[in-house]
Amino acid sequence: MNDRIVVGAALYDDEGRLLAARRSAPPELAGGWELPGGKVEPGERCEDALVRELREELGVEAVPLERVPGQWPLPKGYALRVWKARLVSGEPEPLEDHDALRWLTPDEVWSVDWLAADVPAVSAALAVP
Ligand code: DCM
Secondary structure, three states, rough: OOEEEEEEEEEEEOOOOEEEEOOOOOOHHHHHEEEEEEOOOOOHHHHHHHHHHHHHHHHHHEEEEEEEEEEEEEHHOOEEEEEEEEEEEOOOOOOOOEEEEEOOOHHHHHHHOOOOHHHHHHHHHHOOO
């Protein structure tokens, strides 16, 4: 069902900036920037996984909005699905798996070194009004 799905959030703040998170692990991904998120657990809904991951990784409460059309391949047979999401409360902190966070204005979106799978995912997220 939702086997081997990784969910990511195109998380925006009130000023319309997009959150990017820099991975600290594993070594082959460290230093690359991603949309925060993670693996969907067995029996879990994708949107629930997204809320859980943003809580665990960033310490924030967020609401998933619309799904960004598309799905992007990841290593080991996983696939990345993305939702636009709105920050409800909390200030994101890199609590797990990340060593830096940045809120990117529209002009800055391509100024970070996104992980390969996140490049088309970010493009698709920007295309959703
Ligand atoms: N991943 C990615 N882009 C994201 C989220 C995850 O490329 N926005 C990749 C990194 C790992 C895999 O998905 O290879 C699993 O992520 P995690 O370790 O966060 O569960």
